[in-house]
Amino acid sequence: MIALQLESQLVLLFAALGRNLGGDAEPLAEDAIVRLVEQARAGDTGARQTLYVQHVDRVFRTVRGILRSDADAEDATQDAMLKVLTSLHTYTPRADARFAAWVMTIAVNTAHRRFRRRRPELTATGELPETADEDGADPAEGLDRARRRRALLIALAELSERERLIVSLRYGAELNASEIAATVGSESAAIRKILERTRTRLGARIEALLTPDGGRP
Amino acid sequence: MSDVMDDGLNDEGLGNIWTTLEPAMGQRRRIDARVYEWLEAHDTTLAAEWLGLFKVAPFSAAGLVAVSAVAIAFATASPLLWLARLLL
Numbered sequence: 001m002i003a004l005q006l007e008s009q010l011v012l013l014f015a016a017l018g019r020n021l022g023g024d025a026e027p028l029a030e031d032a033i034v035r036l037v038e039q040a041r042a043g044d045t046g047a048r049q050t051l052y053v054q055h056v057d058r059v060f061r062t063v064r065g066i067l068r069s070d071a072d073a074e075d076a077t078q079d080a081m082l083k084v085l086t087s088l089h090t091y092t093p094r095a096d097a098r099f100a101a102w103v104m105t106i107a108v109n110t111a112h113r114r115f116r117r118r119r120p121e122l123t124a125t126g127e128l129p130e131t132a133d134e135d136g137a138d139p140a141e142g143l144d145r146a147r148r149r150r151a152l153l154i155a156l157a158e159l160s161e162r163e164r165l166i167v168s169l170r171y172g173a174e175l176n177a178s179e180i181a182a183t184v185g186s187e188s189a190a191i192r193k194i195l196e197r198t199r200t201r202l203g204a205r206i207e208a209l210l211t212p213d214g215g216r217p
Numbered sequence: 218m219s220d221v222m223d224d225g226l227n228d229e230g231l232g233n234i235w236t237t238l239e240p241a242m243g244q245r246r247r248i249d250a251r252v253y254e255w256l257e258a259h260d261t262t263l264a265a266e267w268l269g270l271f272k273v274a275p276f277s278a279a280g281l282v283a284v285s286a287v288a289i290a291f292a293t294a295s296p297l298l299w300l301a302r303l304l305l
Contacts, residue, residue: 171232202226
Protein backbone atom coordinates (compact mmCIF):
# COMPACT_ATOMS: atom_id res chain seq x y z
CA MET A 1 0.00 0.00 0.00
CA ILE A 2 2.76 2.38 1.01
CA ALA A 3 4.69 1.34 -2.08
CA LEU A 4 1.67 2.16 -4.25
CA GLN A 5 1.27 5.56 -2.65
CA LEU A 6 4.98 6.19 -3.13
CA GLU A 7 4.71 5.20 -6.78
CA SER A 8 1.79 7.52 -7.25
CA GLN A 9 3.67 10.38 -5.67
CA LEU A 10 6.70 9.62 -7.79
CA VAL A 11 4.60 9.62 -10.94
CA LEU A 12 3.24 13.06 -10.06
CA LEU A 13 6.71 14.25 -9.13
CA PHE A 14 8.03 12.97 -12.43
CA ALA A 15 5.28 14.78 -14.27
CA ALA A 16 6.10 18.01 -12.47
CA LEU A 17 9.79 17.56 -13.10
CA GLY A 18 9.17 16.80 -16.75
CA ARG A 19 7.29 20.02 -16.98
CA ASN A 20 9.85 22.11 -15.18
CA LEU A 21 12.86 20.60 -16.87
CA GLY A 22 12.14 21.81 -20.35
CA GLY A 23 8.73 20.24 -20.87
CA ASP A 24 7.32 23.53 -22.04
CA ALA A 25 10.31 24.36 -24.17
CA GLU A 26 10.14 25.67 -27.70
CA PRO A 27 7.82 23.77 -30.01
CA LEU A 28 9.62 21.04 -31.92
CA ALA A 29 9.81 20.82 -35.70
CA GLU A 30 7.41 18.43 -37.41
CA ASP A 31 10.09 15.89 -38.36
CA ALA A 32 11.15 15.74 -34.69
CA ILE A 33 7.52 15.27 -33.63
CA VAL A 34 7.07 12.42 -36.13
CA ARG A 35 10.25 10.79 -34.80
CA LEU A 36 8.86 11.10 -31.28
CA VAL A 37 5.62 9.44 -32.36
CA GLU A 38 7.59 6.53 -33.84
CA GLN A 39 9.69 6.26 -30.67
CA ALA A 40 6.59 6.44 -28.48
CA ARG A 41 4.94 3.66 -30.47
CA ALA A 42 8.07 1.58 -29.92
CA GLY A 43 7.63 2.04 -26.16
CA ASP A 44 9.84 5.03 -25.48
CA THR A 45 8.25 6.60 -22.41
CA GLY A 46 10.28 9.78 -22.65
CA ALA A 47 9.07 10.33 -26.21
CA ARG A 48 5.45 9.99 -25.06
CA GLN A 49 6.00 12.44 -22.24
CA THR A 50 7.56 14.94 -24.64
CA LEU A 51 4.59 14.59 -26.98
CA TYR A 52 2.29 15.24 -24.03
CA VAL A 53 4.02 18.43 -22.89
CA GLN A 54 4.39 19.63 -26.48
CA HIS A 55 0.63 19.56 -27.03
CA VAL A 56 -1.23 19.85 -23.74
CA ASP A 57 -1.22 23.65 -23.47
CA ARG A 58 -2.14 24.04 -27.13
CA VAL A 59 -5.07 21.67 -26.68
CA PHE A 60 -6.22 23.61 -23.62
CA ARG A 61 -6.18 27.04 -25.25
CA THR A 62 -8.00 25.62 -28.28
CA VAL A 63 -10.81 23.93 -26.38
CA ARG A 64 -10.99 26.89 -24.00
CA GLY A 65 -11.89 29.05 -27.00
CA ILE A 66 -14.62 26.61 -27.96
CA LEU A 67 -16.07 25.75 -24.56
CA ARG A 68 -15.88 29.01 -22.61
CA SER A 69 -15.58 27.36 -19.22
CA ASP A 70 -12.29 26.63 -17.52
CA ALA A 71 -13.68 23.51 -15.88
CA ASP A 72 -14.96 22.11 -19.18
CA ALA A 73 -11.68 23.00 -20.89
CA GLU A 74 -9.73 21.16 -18.19
CA ASP A 75 -11.89 18.05 -18.54
CA ALA A 76 -11.80 18.15 -22.34
CA THR A 77 -8.01 18.59 -22.36
CA GLN A 78 -7.58 15.67 -20.00
CA ASP A 79 -9.86 13.43 -22.08
CA ALA A 80 -8.27 14.50 -25.36
CA MET A 81 -4.68 13.99 -24.17
CA LEU A 82 -5.55 10.55 -22.81
CA LYS A 83 -7.12 9.66 -26.15
CA VAL A 84 -4.02 10.94 -27.99
CA LEU A 85 -1.59 9.05 -25.75
CA THR A 86 -3.51 5.80 -25.98
CA SER A 87 -4.22 6.04 -29.74
CA LEU A 88 -0.79 6.79 -31.13
CA HIS A 89 -0.83 3.44 -32.95
CA THR A 90 -3.72 4.72 -35.11
CA TYR A 91 -1.92 7.85 -36.28
CA THR A 92 -0.83 7.94 -39.92
CA PRO A 93 1.55 10.75 -40.90
CA ARG A 94 0.27 12.88 -43.79
CA ALA A 95 2.11 15.22 -46.12
CA ASP A 96 -0.58 17.90 -45.91
CA ALA A 97 -1.21 17.93 -42.16
CA ARG A 98 0.99 17.98 -39.10
CA PHE A 99 0.67 15.70 -36.08
CA ALA A 100 -0.86 18.66 -34.23
CA ALA A 101 -3.78 18.59 -36.68
CA TRP A 102 -4.50 14.98 -35.70
CA VAL A 103 -4.27 15.92 -32.01
CA MET A 104 -6.64 18.84 -32.56
CA THR A 105 -9.16 16.67 -34.38
CA ILE A 106 -9.32 14.51 -31.27
CA ALA A 107 -9.51 17.61 -29.06
CA VAL A 108 -12.33 19.16 -31.07
CA ASN A 109 -14.34 15.93 -31.08
CA THR A 110 -13.84 15.65 -27.33
CA ALA A 111 -14.91 19.28 -26.83
CA HIS A 112 -18.00 18.78 -28.99
CA ARG A 113 -19.05 15.75 -26.98
CA ARG A 114 -18.68 17.79 -23.80
CA PHE A 115 -20.51 20.76 -25.34
CA ARG A 116 -23.44 18.55 -26.28
CA ARG A 117 -23.57 17.07 -22.80
CA ARG A 118 -23.47 20.38 -20.97
CA ARG A 119 -24.08 23.55 -22.97
CA PRO A 120 -22.30 26.38 -21.18
CA GLU A 121 -23.88 29.72 -20.38
CA LEU A 122 -23.11 32.25 -23.06
CA THR A 123 -22.50 34.99 -20.51
CA ALA A 124 -19.88 33.10 -18.50
CA THR A 125 -16.95 34.93 -19.99
CA GLY A 126 -15.59 37.37 -17.51
CA GLU A 127 -13.96 35.36 -14.76
CA LEU A 128 -10.42 36.19 -13.80
CA PRO A 129 -7.78 33.56 -14.33
CA GLU A 130 -7.18 31.76 -11.08
CA THR A 131 -3.47 32.41 -11.11
CA ALA A 132 -3.02 36.06 -11.92
CA ASP A 133 -0.50 36.23 -9.10
CA GLU A 134 1.09 32.80 -9.48
CA ASP A 135 4.78 32.25 -10.02
CA GLY A 136 5.62 35.57 -8.47
CA ALA A 137 4.34 37.29 -11.59
CA ASP A 138 4.14 41.05 -11.74
CA PRO A 139 0.60 41.89 -10.45
CA ALA A 140 0.21 44.67 -13.04
CA GLU A 141 1.15 42.27 -15.80
CA GLY A 142 -1.27 39.72 -14.38
CA LEU A 143 -4.08 42.27 -14.39
CA ASP A 144 -3.32 43.29 -17.96
CA ARG A 145 -3.32 39.64 -18.98
CA ALA A 146 -6.63 39.10 -17.19
CA ARG A 147 -8.11 42.13 -18.94
CA ARG A 148 -6.98 40.90 -22.37
CA ARG A 149 -8.20 37.40 -21.60
CA ARG A 150 -11.60 38.72 -20.57
CA ALA A 151 -11.87 40.82 -23.74
CA LEU A 152 -11.03 37.78 -25.88
CA LEU A 153 -13.60 35.60 -24.11
CA ILE A 154 -16.33 38.23 -24.45
CA ALA A 155 -15.53 38.71 -28.15
CA LEU A 156 -15.51 34.94 -28.69
CA ALA A 157 -18.91 34.59 -27.02
CA GLU A 158 -20.35 36.87 -29.68
CA LEU A 159 -19.25 34.59 -32.54
CA SER A 160 -21.17 31.63 -33.89
CA GLU A 161 -20.14 28.19 -32.72
CA ARG A 162 -18.52 27.44 -36.09
CA GLU A 163 -16.63 30.73 -36.19
CA ARG A 164 -15.37 30.14 -32.66
CA LEU A 165 -14.19 26.68 -33.62
CA ILE A 166 -12.33 27.92 -36.69
CA VAL A 167 -10.57 30.84 -35.01
CA SER A 168 -9.69 28.63 -32.03
CA LEU A 169 -8.04 26.15 -34.39
CA ARG A 170 -6.21 29.01 -36.13
CA TYR A 171 -4.96 30.95 -33.13
CA GLY A 172 -5.17 28.42 -30.30
CA ALA A 173 -3.93 25.35 -32.16
CA GLU A 174 -1.91 27.32 -34.73
CA LEU A 175 -3.21 25.24 -37.62
CA ASN A 176 -3.18 26.55 -41.19
CA ALA A 177 -6.29 26.85 -43.37
CA SER A 178 -5.92 23.46 -45.04
CA GLU A 179 -5.36 21.70 -41.70
CA ILE A 180 -8.42 23.45 -40.28
CA ALA A 181 -10.42 22.47 -43.36
CA ALA A 182 -9.45 18.82 -42.85
CA THR A 183 -10.30 19.02 -39.15
CA VAL A 184 -13.76 20.55 -39.57
CA GLY A 185 -14.60 18.87 -42.90
CA SER A 186 -14.64 21.90 -45.18
CA GLU A 187 -12.75 23.48 -48.09
CA SER A 188 -9.58 25.51 -47.52
CA ALA A 189 -10.93 28.44 -49.52
CA ALA A 190 -14.07 28.58 -47.38
CA ILE A 191 -11.98 28.45 -44.21
CA ARG A 192 -9.78 31.31 -45.45
CA LYS A 193 -12.86 33.44 -46.08
CA ILE A 194 -14.31 32.70 -42.65
CA LEU A 195 -10.94 33.37 -41.03
CA GLU A 196 -10.54 36.71 -42.75
CA ARG A 197 -14.05 37.83 -41.89
CA THR A 198 -13.87 36.59 -38.32
CA ARG A 199 -10.39 37.98 -37.70
CA THR A 200 -11.59 41.44 -38.64
CA ARG A 201 -14.66 41.24 -36.41
CA LEU A 202 -12.82 39.66 -33.52
CA GLY A 203 -9.86 42.01 -33.75
CA ALA A 204 -12.04 45.10 -33.87
CA ARG A 205 -14.21 43.91 -30.98
CA ILE A 206 -11.25 43.11 -28.76
CA GLU A 207 -9.70 46.48 -29.53
CA ALA A 208 -12.95 48.17 -28.58
CA LEU A 209 -13.23 46.16 -25.35
CA LEU A 210 -9.67 47.12 -24.41
CA THR A 211 -10.34 50.85 -24.73
CA PRO A 212 -10.96 52.68 -21.44
CA ASP A 213 -14.75 52.80 -21.95
CA GLY A 214 -14.82 49.04 -22.58
CA GLY A 215 -16.35 49.30 -26.05
CA ARG A 216 -19.59 50.91 -24.87
CA PRO A 217 -21.30 52.92 -27.64
CA MET B 218 5.73 44.82 -35.53
CA SER B 219 2.51 46.27 -34.16
CA ASP B 220 -0.30 43.92 -33.17
CA VAL B 221 -2.88 46.45 -34.31
CA MET B 222 -4.27 47.30 -37.75
CA ASP B 223 -6.82 49.95 -38.70
CA ASP B 224 -9.65 47.48 -38.19
CA GLY B 225 -8.38 46.02 -34.92
CA LEU B 226 -5.88 43.32 -33.96
CA ASN B 227 -3.95 41.67 -36.78
CA ASP B 228 -3.09 38.00 -37.16
CA GLU B 229 -0.06 38.22 -34.88
CA GLY B 230 -1.98 40.24 -32.30
CA LEU B 231 -4.72 37.62 -32.14
CA GLY B 232 -2.09 34.90 -31.78
CA ASN B 233 -0.56 36.83 -28.90
CA ILE B 234 -3.84 37.43 -27.10
CA TRP B 235 -4.75 33.75 -27.48
CA THR B 236 -1.84 32.87 -25.20
CA THR B 237 -3.89 34.36 -22.34
CA LEU B 238 -6.14 31.29 -22.65
CA GLU B 239 -3.31 28.92 -21.71
CA PRO B 240 -3.93 26.94 -18.54
CA ALA B 241 -2.80 28.51 -15.31
CA MET B 242 -0.27 26.58 -13.23
CA GLY B 243 -2.96 25.08 -11.00
CA GLN B 244 -5.10 24.05 -13.96
CA ARG B 245 -2.13 22.48 -15.72
CA ARG B 246 -1.12 20.61 -12.56
CA ARG B 247 -4.63 19.20 -12.23
CA ILE B 248 -4.68 18.07 -15.86
CA ASP B 249 -1.24 16.44 -15.52
CA ALA B 250 -2.23 14.70 -12.31
CA ARG B 251 -5.54 13.43 -13.67
CA VAL B 252 -3.94 12.12 -16.88
CA TYR B 253 -1.25 10.22 -14.96
CA GLU B 254 -3.72 8.98 -12.36
CA TRP B 255 -6.04 7.69 -15.07
CA LEU B 256 -3.19 5.90 -16.80
CA GLU B 257 -2.13 4.40 -13.51
CA ALA B 258 -5.66 3.29 -12.60
CA HIS B 259 -6.32 1.70 -15.97
CA ASP B 260 -2.94 0.03 -16.11
CA THR B 261 -2.47 0.67 -19.79
CA THR B 262 0.77 -0.27 -21.44
CA LEU B 263 1.73 3.36 -21.28
CA ALA B 264 0.95 3.59 -17.58
CA ALA B 265 2.90 0.42 -16.97
CA GLU B 266 5.85 1.88 -18.82
CA TRP B 267 5.57 5.10 -16.91
CA LEU B 268 5.39 3.30 -13.61
CA GLY B 269 8.10 0.95 -14.75
CA LEU B 270 10.56 3.77 -14.40
CA PHE B 271 10.04 3.60 -10.66
CA LYS B 272 9.22 -0.04 -10.21
CA VAL B 273 12.42 -1.32 -11.74
CA ALA B 274 14.58 -3.18 -9.25
CA PRO B 275 13.80 -1.65 -5.88
CA PHE B 276 16.75 -3.56 -4.38
CA SER B 277 19.06 -1.93 -6.89
CA ALA B 278 17.68 1.43 -5.86
CA ALA B 279 18.33 0.61 -2.20
CA GLY B 280 21.81 -0.57 -3.12
CA LEU B 281 22.50 2.64 -4.98
CA VAL B 282 21.46 4.66 -1.94
CA ALA B 283 23.73 2.58 0.32
CA VAL B 284 26.71 2.95 -2.01
CA SER B 285 26.10 6.67 -2.26
CA ALA B 286 25.96 6.98 1.52
CA VAL B 287 29.27 5.11 1.92
CA ALA B 288 30.89 7.24 -0.76
CA ILE B 289 29.73 10.43 0.94
CA ALA B 290 30.99 9.13 4.28
CA PHE B 291 34.40 8.37 2.78
CA ALA B 292 34.59 11.75 1.14
CA THR B 293 33.72 13.65 4.30
CA ALA B 294 35.33 11.45 6.96
CA SER B 295 38.93 12.48 6.39
CA PRO B 296 38.47 16.23 6.61
CA LEU B 297 36.14 15.81 9.60
CA LEU B 298 38.66 13.66 11.45
CA TRP B 299 41.39 16.15 10.65
CA LEU B 300 39.23 18.98 11.97
CA ALA B 301 38.38 17.02 15.10
CA ARG B 302 42.07 16.31 15.77
CA LEU B 303 42.83 19.97 15.27
CA LEU B 304 40.18 21.00 17.79
CA LEU B 305 41.24 18.44 20.38
